[in-house]
Amino acid sequence: MRVEVVAVGTELLLGQIADTNSQWLGEQLAASGLSSHFHQHVGDNHDRIVLAFRTALARSDALIVCGGLGPTQDDITRQAIAEIMNVPLERDQNIADGIRRMFESRGRTMPENNLLQADVPRGAKIIEQRRGTAPGLICPLGNKVIYAVPGVPYELTEMFERAILPDLLDRVRADGSTSVIRSRVLRTWGASESGLAEALNSRFEELVDSSRVTIAFLASGIEGIKVRITARGDDDANAEELLAEEEVQVREIIERALGDIIFGVDDETMEDAIAKRLCSKGLTLAVAESVTGGLVASRLVNVPGASEWFRGGVVSYASDVKFEVLGVAKGPVVSGSAAEEMADGVRTLLRSDVAISITGVAGPESQDGHPAGTVFVGIALGENVEHVQLNLPGDRPRVRAYSAISALDALRRILDRN
Amino acid sequence: MRVEVVAVGTELLLGQIADTNSQWLGEQLAASGLSSHFHQHVGDNHDRIVLAFRTALARSDALIVCGGLGPTQDDITRQAIAEIMNVPLERDQNIADGIRRMFESRGRTMPENNLLQADVPRGAKIIEQRRGTAPGLICPLGNKVIYAVPGVPYELTEMFERAILPDLLDRVRADGSTSVIRSRVLRTWGASESGLAEALNSRFEELVDSSRVTIAFLASGIEGIKVRITARGDDDANAEELLAEEEVQVREIIERALGDIIFGVDDETMEDAIAKRLCSKGLTLAVAESVTGGLVASRLVNVPGASEWFRGGVVSYASDVKFEVLGVAKGPVVSGSAAEEMADGVRTLLRSDVAISITGVAGPESQDGHPAGTVFVGIALGENVEHVQLNLPGDRPRVRAYSAISALDALRRILDRN
DSSP states (O other): OBEEEEEEOHHHHTTSSOOHHHHHHHHHHHHTTOBOOEEEEEOSOHHHHHHHHHHHHHHOSEEEEESOOSSSTTOOHHHHHHHHHTOOEEEOHHHHHHHHHHHHHTTOOOOGGGGGGGEEETTOEEEOOSSSSOOEEEEEETTEEEEEEOSOHHHHHHHIIIIIHHHHHHHHHHTTOOOEEEEEEEEEOSSOHHHHHHHHHHHHHHHTTOSSEEEEEEEOGGGOEEEEEEEEESSHHHHHHHHHHHHHHHHHHHHHHHOSOEEEETTOOHHHHHHHHHHHHTOOEEEEESTTTTHHHHHHTTSTTGGGTEEEEEEOOSHHHHHHHHOOOSSOSSSHHHHHHHHHHHHHHHTOSEEEEEEEOOSSSOBTTBOTTEEEEEEEETTEEEEEEEEOOSSHHHHHHHHHHHHHHHHHHHHHHO | OBEEEEEEOHHHHTTSSOOHHHHHHHHHHHHTTOBOOEEEEEOSOHHHHHHHHHHHHHHOSEEEEESOOSSSTTOOHHHHHHHHHTOOEEEOHHHHHHHHHHHHHTTOOOOGGGGGGGEEETTOEEEOOSSSSOOEEEEEETTEEEEEEOSOHHHHHHHIIIIIHHHHHHHHHHTTOOOEEEEEEEEEOSOOHHHHHHHTHHHHHHHTTOSSEEEEEEEOGGGOEEEEEEEEESSHHHHHHHHHHHHHHHHHHHHHHHOSOEEEETTOOHHHHHHHHHHHHTOOEEEEESTTTTHHHHHHTTSTTGGGTEEEEEEOOSHHHHHHHHOOOSSOSSSHHHHHHHHHHHHHHHTOSEEEEEEEOOSSSOBTTBOTTEEEEEEEETTEEEEEEEEOOSSHHHHHHHHHHHHHHHHHHHHHHO
16 A cells, blocks of 8 residues: 655745645654655646646555645645546535534634535545544545545644544555554764664665565764664564564664764654763763853753753853863863863862863864864863864864764763763 | 756655755745746655656656765665666766765775765766765756755755756756846844734735735744745846845835844844844853753854854853852842843853843743743843843743844844944
């Protein structure tokens, strides 16, 4: 069963709104083991909507059409479906009465064009609307089907779960196939996409012929590289088992080749990883930032409950703020010793157990004899005050963003060591 | 010139990442007067990618393909294009050397599979890569064209602006269309989209029949509402003239109805607006942040040359950091007087001329008797220390982001007053 999502609306093509519906539907379909090979966006134009539908019907078994069911002149999904089905639109008196009553119950007069929402292609089944005015449609075309739902996410999700997904699963069962797809993402920092690919290459090759498990890479820019494992099982338990087995293998391969680069699973961020470690050790943290200008602190406070372990920070952008407020010795401020003094200074000033600091050159010019991208991270923990040096690529915002996550990763590794 | 965007990647179909590229490209194409009638998503599967490309070529003149150009086994856009063009892939030695050098300069060994990124379909033109490793491609097919760019937004946007948009506009001109489209964006903070639409409604109506000038609204979330003016002129000078005339009118209407809400033009950010005012007055700035946790400081250092006027900041997340480091009087820390003391305290500590502070409740729980979204901004300038109170909607990240830009906007208005 191949399902194609077609999102209708000129605002999508103009980039005026984000298409969150296709993303949500894709996620739901995958979680139910249904394949979705293509998505389309098309504007509010009759001929082009018809063309998009015909294209989708040629390569997929089921279409989920989002949007274009409202009461205004640019809502023309119903007409396009009627043309594809080669049937007339007929007014459904029950729906019309329901829309009328809805306006009356709110004490408002109903603009006449609202009744267009009661027009149904002959032969289509209605998906009752429980949250708005326009009903959804289930439109059979031989052994294929078009589902039409409103583009409002709040209405779409309810109709999908109540009516469309059960109908799709009935069709799959009628076809004699049942499988469940599950996926898990391992998040890494510190390796290149190609390095990861090389490490996992032989496993990748072994899985080429597997219809059960696949591995893929997602470069997520400043958040590192994600390795996605996807498993197709006979049922939930079987899919989870395949996933767990593959995760063990992939973790082993990565750790052997590249070390401790996996910092999180699925939605877990680097700051979540830090929070978990600080909480379990009962330690508090402070940060001193120069080149990152507050970026590290602003990431840390995004973790729910950060006030348990986060004391705060100093953004020592001007050099004399480093000297006067953090007690850094006068001299070059882009150096390992300056980073160590910053960390130690902010730990004392804010009375934390642990502190990290970042000083470096965002560029484009070099500073203190260091080229752009040179960054020193200082870490103060117990008796130990140390630093690591980084050489980061990219322009100013990129150097900053890489510095922030690299500093947190350095802290993660040191917390794990202690 | 009909342009179709094809985003490649199984992660898009599975809903694991949002397709921000199609939205961004749609916005850019529209702003340049180019039509985009369809978008597609397709997974990392050779036959289906080829089918998506053929479908797009049948109904559009130009394809922008995003993604699938990386070094891993699932990056197969190059092969699909070669099949469509019916040509072999050939290794480009210049690109290969460049990739090799890039790894060497970072002191890392290059995994061999990186060289796949140097494979180019015969007859394709290369778009030099300036931010990553995979180059882009311009692939002619008779009078149609396929552009291929990496899916990393940071690389894609740069290649689009530098190479693809100019090439598209050359093709439009070669087609004999001679009008020039220019647009300008006025950036506002503090008004609702419907409030702006109401203020501009009569001007909007006057322009309905104009084929020369249009106005549109772009809600940009935490960056406010943008008003985009687009003008179609006979040549550059004419388009610029139409734009300038319309800008005067629109500014007058907005300022009369809603006051001083325009803070920037085109790419000008709120922090740019602050930087301009501080530089012209020769003032330095420090910030004290609680609820925003460093977000304001990290925005400010993004302005080139920030070291001229930005001293730094204190992230006083824990209450006793406010008391001990900033000298705030003990007591509730979410209040106007606490905000004023934070601003005054950080101004003294970091020896700046001006200071702003933010304290408030990000939620979901209330604090000090204030509901989530209550935020106090303190501003210290000369003899004057004052505060403003904000009541902001949304969840934690949203309250933080709104707080940061609102605090900067409050400073902007006070700097203009003095």
